[in-house]
Amino acid sequence: MSLSHEFIMGLVRLTLYVVGLIAFAAFNAAYLSLCERKVPAWFQLRYGPKEVGPFGLLQPVADGVKLLTKQLLVQKGSDVLLFKLAPVMVITPAIMCLAVIPFSETLGARNINLGLLAIFSFSAIHVLGTMLGGWASYNKYASIAAARVVAQNIAYEIPLLLVIVALVMVTRTFNLHEIVAQQAGAFWHWNIFRLQASPLMPLAFLIFFTCMLAESNRAPFDMIEAESELVAGAFTEYSGMGFGLFFIAEYANIVVGCSLATVLFLGGWHCPFGLLPGLHWFMIKMYVLCFAVIWVRWSFPRTQFYGLLNLSWKFLIPLAFVHLMLTAVMLKLA
Amino acid sequence: MWNYLKEIFSGGYSLLVGMWITLRHTFRRPVTVQYPYESLKMPARYRGHIQLVFDAATGQPKCVACMACARACPSNCISLEGHKPEGATRRVVSKYTLDFTSCSLCGLCVESCSFDALEFSKDYNLAATKKDEYVMDLMKQAQGKQEK
């Protein structure tokens, strides 16, 4: 059996990308979780973790080791298969999503034509994973959280997709690489400021960001792990790395969401002043958005569940529709 | 419609104000005390566990074993013995035990003492691994402190 050179190279490339993406996701989870503890510490007039390593930089390692040494307890009466499958189902799509994101002109695992669609189809799976995890836990708090996560994600998928549809109408492509390429140049070329396409573009970005928070179950929309109501929500029964995977997935989802926001609205790897485009600009933009996610979480109380649905159905969806209509009209007129 | 838009703007503005407040706090100095490295000085009236006061002139405890403190204690955690040495004008304490496991740090014993023979320790690092360590022999403790 002879394997062609290209096939082997392709396999190596694939393996490298898979390893690289998993490493990227894990690294982000580790250090975003450190940020998640350091940033609120600054807000709250304290120091945050500072014992492990210089400035607490090795704290994620300590956390990881602790999680790895813990036993994954499976509660009697729970659905063992689903219970163990759920964390995997949550983390895999998050990593898959990273595969189509163009980090720079040349860096990106796969440049496929339907990249945007791929991301939305993958990201729908993690909802299922969380739901199954909560359901299989055989715990009432987790079951309530499982029901909540579905209602919440359905409600927020709609405005999210409406905003994306409007954007795609403007860009005329699903290819993320091309979407970024269209935004080349200084910041007024970015989609967020593409006011000639629709004057509501900045608002569309805010809707996208809000929905992204809700989709990744982040505060103030963290209904599924509302600790003052549901103890730890869907993750109540998870211990050790079972919980660890959910944890990594949460941050991977934030990274995906922020990357997507960067790609779609903030000009991807392009510099705001048209200078030196590259990976660093992408990273700066993405991490600024990640900081905003953490910032929002530590500034506000949690919304009530009907408040969350009200926000989606009464505010975000109508606004997204208005934005969609306006974009269509502008396109027709242009 | 107007109210609808007003709500969006006022609501959004209130969120921005909240974020601005938390961000502003970032630039203030942390208020926490990094405990094992730095510790606070206890105020003069801090009620720690009790200890015996020694007479500077004689080097002996001021306590005359009148049992007032033991009687005042709501939790009965003070037990002491005293004797009257020959030729002395007053009794001296020979054994003073504080069962810290049931002490509630109320300070009624110090208040009841008419000889100023009891004071509060300012030591608050009182973690121990065994219950026995909390049955404190105040005579011994005080001697240990004097030797230091």
Added chain:
Amino acid sequence: MSIEAQTLHRETFILNLGPQHPATHGVLRIKLTLDGEYIEDAEPVIGYGHRMHEKMGENRTYAKFLPNTGRMDYVAAMFNTHGYVCAVERLAGITVPERAEFIRVITAELNRVASHLLWVGAFLIDLGGFTPLLYTFDDREQILDLLEAVTGARLTFCYYRFGGVCNDIDDDFIAGTRKFIAHLRSRMPMYHALITKNIIFRRRCEGIGPISAENCRKYGATGPVIRGSGVAYDVRKAEPYSIYPRLDFNVPVYGQGDCMARYLVRMDEIVESLRIVEQALDRLPGGPVMAEKVPRILKPPKGDCYFNVESARGSFGVRVVSDGTDKAYRMKLRSPCFSNLSLFQECSRGMLLADALALLGTLDLVIPDIDR
């Protein structure tokens, strides 16, 4: 039909909230019957921290019971001690020197501020906001520092004695308190901007968990709960004690009866308490802080009496029945939280789980105070 079949038929399930649950602030268990997320029935199960303080009051002398009082409502320990010493003083006919009365009011009101600040933070935790807790703790800590310098303890003060207080306050305390009052006043706009005006917070509180004035009366709910339902009932005004009649302060009342009203009552009470402390400091007279001729072993005459104080959570009452010996024949401690919690079952019916927890938070429960 068996119980299980009925439950199946109604499609409700029972959820044990607690005894260890983040929202119950202690070992309180609430047996919830839920229909989806709607509460059909919420039965509080209490007594996990029961220590029988009333029996302890019967088998030890009056003075020895003093430390116990701080251990019921440990967040606002001054008030329990205040109610207790005042009840015994009333029974034994001890008059307290004026300076001691002023010091009592100053420390008690500072304690009220500390308690309310803690509540604001803890309530925000119930609603899922963590940062305000740290800010209120920062401010509360300064009160505790002040009180610690005077009383020697940060929580279980045990500061009042029959006939006065055990330590006099010094100039450092007065200067520190004045500084703190100015500091907290400057912080209040920040709290209002961060919490009160926040749209999410308002949505979580406005119109949520209404308690009618009638329900408050029927269940004996007092304190900020009844004042949030539009009834201006404050023991400090209704049955004036200590030097309160001589001080100028308002009783904040909000009529809506919802969580927001109770929250606003407490926020306004912080400001009012600061005013009280300031006035008391301005008029602080000299003189002794302990009445003379208070016997070491107190033996009040036969009879009974009742004394009520306005604690941070409502009206805290002590009924002492004396048989002329050095120990109380009967000591009834009426805790405000006990009555405040008892209306939860009725008022939470039909609410969503998260809203009910907001309602539970605004009742400002201190579990050891309920269980005694």
Added chain:
Amino acid sequence: MPINMLKTKFAEIAVCVAATPDTPSAPLVTETAHAAKGYDLDVTVPADRVTGAARIMDEAAFMLEAITGVDWMAEQQFEIVYDYTAVALGARVVVRARVPRATPELPTISRIYPGANWHEREAHDFFGIVFTGHPELIPLLLPEDADFHPLRKDFGA
């Protein structure tokens, strides 16, 4: 409702006793000095009339503050004390009733004051007083299998 009106109302249901054998018996309704006692009106009613007293208090818009017992060993009686306070007046009324220690039973007032439910359960816990007609007279503060009553004077501490 002012105190003197309450006084006449309570006089109808209060226990009547004679101070000395020669004097005519008078209802046990005493006005007391608030500053000395902490309450304004001290009423003693027969055990079966506590609901009537509660109704009077309810009509006068009083709030139920507490229900408690006192164990009078020497007289072989339990005294049940109801503390009412008027939110508007700042007046406080104490209603007392006595039951024999052997059969400590009296009607519940939890239908008039739902808040009495817990107070009565607490009194049942501590003294073993049975409030007839109470919806669920099970231990509240004590463990659910508690069969002792700690505030009885003959309870070994």
